[in-house]
Amino acid sequence: MASALSNSFNVTEFVVNQGNGVKGLADLGIEAVPQQYIQPLHERFDSSITNTQHSTIPIIDFSNSDDPLVKEAICEAAANWGFFQIVNHGIPIDILHGLKASVHRFFDLPVPEKRKYLKDSPSESVRLATSFSPRAEQVLEWKDYLMMLYVSEDEASASWPPECRHEAIEYMKRAEIVIKRLLQVLLDKLNVKEIDKENEHMLMGAMRLNFNYYPKCPNPELTAGVGRHSDISTITVLLQDDSGGLFVHREGDITDSWIHVPPVNGALVINVGDVLQIMSNDLYKSVEHRAVPNRNTSRISIPIFVNPEPQALIGPLPQVLESGERPIYKQVKYSDYFSHFFSKPHDGKKAIEFAKLHV
Ligand SMILES: O=C(O)CCC(=O)C(=O)O
Numbered sequence: 487m488a489s490a491l492s493n494s495f496n497v498t499e500f501v502v503n504q505g506n507g508v509k510g511l512a513d514l515g516i517e518a519v520p521q522q523y524i525q526p527l528h529e530r531f532d533s534s535i536t537n538t539q540h541s542t543i544p545i546i547d548f549s550n551s552d553d554p555l556v557k558e559a560i561c562e563a564a565a566n567w568g569f570f571q572i573v574n575h576g577i578p579i580d581i582l583h584g585l586k587a588s589v590h591r592f593f594d595l596p597v598p599e600k601r602k603y604l605k606d607s608p609s610e611s612v613r614l615a616t617s618f619s620p621r622a623e624q625v626l627e628w629k630d631y632l633m634m635l636y637v638s639e640d641e642a643s644a645s646w647p648p649e650c651r652h653e654a655i656e657y658m659k660r661a662e663i664v665i666k667r668l669l670q671v672l673l674d675k676l677n678v679k680e681i682d683k684e685n686e687h688m689l690m691g692a693m694r695l696n697f698n699y700y701p702k703c704p705n706p707e708l709t710a711g712v713g714r715h716s717d718i719s720t721i722t723v724l725l726q727d728d729s730g731g732l733f734v735h736r737e738g739d740i741t742d743s744w745i746h747v748p749p750v751n752g753a754l755v756i757n758v759g760d761v762l763q764i765m766s767n768d769l770y771k772s773v774e775h776r777a778v779p780n781r782n783t784s785r786i787s788i789p790i791f792v793n794p795e796p797q798a799l800i801g802p803l804p805q806v807l808e809s810g811e812r813p814i815y816k817q818v819k820y821s822d823y824f825s826h827f828f829s830k831p832h833d834g835k836k837a838i839e840f841a842k843l844h845v
């Protein structure tokens with residue numbers, strides 16, 4: 487039943503502090519989003535600038551990733567689009583379906599059950615949150631998420647929520663193989679011939695699995711599921727459900743536009759993060775994207791953020807600069823980059839300025 491909130495209802499207290507999340511708010515049956523969720527005009531998604539000419543980002547068959555043509559297609563997509571989808575990546579469809587079902591199982595838990603994963607969670611590596619960085623934001627995002635740091639299978643078995651533990655670990659084990667292969671292909675083009683222990687901590691030393699939950703929203707045109715941003719990962723591997731809502735920024739000769747990433751059954755969406763843009767000295771591009779909530783249905787998406795370990799120093803790779811190219815970025819500690827990103831609301835590609843050399 488649709489209802490309105492009383493004037494004394496404290497939205498932030500209910501959603502953020504009491505851990506009901508925006509799902510708790512949507513479950514009250516509100517007929518309009520509260521003020522806290524209304525984006526300023528310039529941040530609202532304007533569906534009239536959705537691009538219909540380039541209907542989609544590249545879709546690449548990953549079944550023969552040794553084929554030079556496939557490798558070239560991947561590097562080309564990472565350089566020109568910053569985004570692509572892969573199919574035939576080797577992760578069985580049952581595992582993907584099982585994982586998505588487990589995300590719903592988790593978010594459908596009663597609030598008291600979920601509350602134990604709020605900021606005082608017993609494990610540092612599992613945390614339930616809402617919006618992006620509520621303490622830094624003027625306007626909240628229409629999203630709840632569960633963040634799980636993947637240290638090892640043993641650690642995940644001991645700490646990840648039982649409702650999704652099995653499915654999430656099975657997925658991570660398979661996804662790790664795909665991630666290594668993707669990084670090999672992308673790094674080979676940068677003259678890094680193998681991923682050894684030394685560069686592994688810099689490329690994929692800390693992987694995070696997130697469960698994003700966007701409840702159905704009475705005013706999707708006023709809100710942001712996730713505001714414009716680029717990821718601060720090396721790469722991100724995202725599984726989305728079939729409701730759609732992910733849009734990627736595309737620069738045009740005359741005007742810029744937003745391109746929808748259509749759900750493709752069994753596909754994984756891959757995008758370049760700031761770290762790979764920095765390491766490649768701008769050969770590969772991290773591209774702005776956003777998620778728009780849906781009026782009629784909830785949506786889930788499941789990104790793996792492939793991040794460097796916190797202590798890693800990131801900067802343009804020596805192999806990239808070896809031919810005399812001028813570095814565009816300085817060396818920064820990844821944990822500093824990470825803290826900088828979360829200290830501000832989402833703001834397009836601003837975060838990368840933090841690592842730029844200003845000459
Ligand atoms: O939900 C999506 O499709 C995108 C989510 C996203 O961009 C993120 O979590 O960084």
Ligand SMILES: [Fe+2]
Binds near residue numbers: 715716717775
């Ligand atoms: Fe993202």
